[in-house]
Amino acid sequence: MQRSNTYIIIFSIALTIILGGALSLTSVGLKPLQDKQVELDTKKKILGAVMDISNIEDPNEILRIYSERVRSLVVDIEGNELTTDPKGNPYVAENVNIQKNSKLDPKDRAYPVFMFIENGEVEAYIFPTFGAGLWDWISSYVAFGKDLNTIKGIAFDHKGETPGLGARITEPGVQGRFVGKKIFDQNNNLVSVSVVKGEGKTGLSDYEVDGLSGATMTTKGVNVMLLHYLECYSAYIEKVKSQNS
Amino acid sequence: MSTDVAEAPLEVKEPAEALLSKRRKRIVADPLNEDNPITVQVLGICSALAVTVQIKPTIIMSLAVVFVIVFSNLIVSLIRNSIPGRIRIIVQLAIIATLVTLVSEVLKAYSYDMYKILGAYVGLIITNCIVMGRLEAFAMANKPYDSVLDGLGSGFGYAWIILAVAFFRELFGSGSILNVKIYEPIGNMLGVTLQTNGLMVDSIGAFMILGIIIWIQRTKNGYVEH
Numbered sequence: 379m380q381r382s383n384t385y386i387i388i389f390s391i392a393l394t395i396i397l398g399g400a401l402s403l404t405s406v407g408l409k410p411l412q413d414k415q416v417e418l419d420t421k422k423k424i425l426g427a428v429m430d431i432s433n434i435e436d437p438n439e440i441l442r443i444y445s446e447r448v449r450s451l452v453v454d455i456e457g458n459e460l461t462t463d464p465k466g467n468p469y470v471a472e473n474v475n476i477q478k479n480s481k482l483d484p485k486d487r488a489y490p491v492f493m494f495i496e497n498g499e500v501e502a503y504i505f506p507t508f509g510a511g512l513w514d515w516i517s518s519y520v521a522f523g524k525d526l527n528t529i530k531g532i533a534f535d536h537k538g539e540t541p542g543l544g545a546r547i548t549e550p551g552v553q554g555r556f557v558g559k560k561i562f563d564q565n566n567n568l569v570s571v572s573v574v575k576g577e578g579k580t581g582l583s584d585y586e587v588d589g590l591s592g593a594t595m596t597t598k599g600v601n602v603m604l605l606h607y608l609e610c611y612s613a614y615i616e617k618v619k620s621q622n623s
Numbered sequence: 624m625s626t627d628v629a630e631a632p633l634e635v636k637e638p639a640e641a642l643l644s645k646r647r648k649r650i651v652a653d654p655l656n657e658d659n660p661i662t663v664q665v666l667g668i669c670s671a672l673a674v675t676v677q678i679k680p681t682i683i684m685s686l687a688v689v690f691v692i693v694f695s696n697l698i699v700s701l702i703r704n705s706i707p708g709r710i711r712i713i714v715q716l717a718i719i720a721t722l723v724t725l726v727s728e729v730l731k732a733y734s735y736d737m738y739k740i741l742g743a744y745v746g747l748i749i750t751n752c753i754v755m756g757r758l759e760a761f762a763m764a765n766k767p768y769d770s771v772l773d774g775l776g777s778g779f780g781y782a783w784i785i786l787a788v789a790f791f792r793e794l795f796g797s798g799s800i801l802n803v804k805i806y807e808p809i810g811n812m813l814g815v816t817l818q819t820n821g822l823m824v825d826s827i828g829a830f831m832i833l834g835i836i837i838w839i840q841r842t843k844n845g846y847v848e849h
Contacts, residue, residue, distance in 0.1 A: 380708070381709075385707060386707045389705070389707055389710075390710065394717075397717055397718070397721040401725070408729065412732045418735070540824065541677070542796055542824035
């Protein structure tokens with residue numbers, strides 16, 4: 379049946395208002411829950427670099443551990459603490475968007491630092507990193523012991539690496555291969571760690587990590603990402619080291 | 624006696640169709656097997672390949688698709704007589720898109736991990752040909768209750784196929800079912816290492832399994848393309 383143009387226009391407007399209204403209501407209604415989920419996700423990743431949280435089901439428990447054990451700050455490339463962002467708002471390390479930051483010039487980025495506290499002392503320093511895998515972005519939270527040299531743990535995340543190949547970087551077994559590796563050589567030069575090509579290698583040095591078969595391009599991305607971000611953090615690392623000694 | 628006589632003509636005039644009459648059962652059952660959206664109509668293949676690496680995301684995806692098909696069928700059927708014919712496709716798309724966005728928002732709020740895995744694909748339900756196909760072919764011309772049944776049939780017809788694909792892909796590709804390791808204990812028992820098949824985690828694996836399912840089904844049903 380043919381309808382008049384007026385009817386069609388009124389119908390479209392009514393439809394748009396009803397559907398748009400339903401969507402905005404849901405979006406506003408669910409926003410607090412979604413924000414909490416994002417916050418929880420970030421905190422899970424940070425904690426995941428230093429401790430096993432896979433058995434903790436209760437989200438509130440994770441948030442409690444986080445607020446009890448983790449202190450954070452934001453530094454610039456010189457290693458100086460930043461208190462306010464360019465707009466003058468106070469910095470919150472957890473809210474710094476690593477992905478957006480990675481697109482800036484390294485000199486202009488904000489670098490969050492998370493400290494894992496045990497008995498009032500810093501037990502581990504955790505740095506977020508961000509880079510490119512084979513298909514899309516990859517990121518990690520890498521935790522160092524008190525010496526800021528030995529890797530205590532690492533938690534990777536990725537958007538589109540191939541399941542079963544590159545996506546294996548998120549498996550505990552693969553992340554465990556980084557533990558105990560070092561990023562500074564004997565002469566105190568930053569060498570970072572690199573994942574080697576091929577899997578099942580033995581006799582790897584302190585700076586090499588066993589590779590992932592079939593995921594060489596992803597691991598190359600991991601190597602580039604870690605080296606780049608550790609260089610960016612090196613001023614801060616030196617600063618803390620000289621303060622500690 | 625007199626009341627019986629008075630009521631009788633009413634029933635003869637309009638015999639109410641049973642809630643699950645033979646015709647209605649067919650509406651639900653046809654898309655499950657003989658007129659399956661994936662294997663017979665060959666619709667919705669893209670998502671069948673993309674989300675079926677593991678079973679758990681596939682379950683969520685199936686539920687999302689069933690929800691979207693059933694409710695978009697219902698809504699379109701309810702307002703089918705007032706939808707102007709010239710803009711009906713846009714109206715259908717707007718309704719589907721709204722429902723899909725709702726699913727995506729709820730997923731983000733309640734199951735963030737799944738949202739991260741499925742995010743892009745849930746959005747792509749909008750372009751899933753099955754949903755629009757049902758609206759255009761069925762809901763625009765049928766009553767709400769029948770349309771809901773049709774949505775359920777098509778939705779579950781889609782769901783069981785992608786779940787079957789996901790089952791084999793996770794089993795052969797990752798050596799597990801619902802993240803429970805299957806290969807490891809069997810391998811330990813036999814004292815060998817069972818290799819997982821890397822092809823299965825690629826989309827190619829889905830094509831192969833889908834092909835085999837279609838083959839078996841068409842052999843059984845005797846369906847031939849004309």
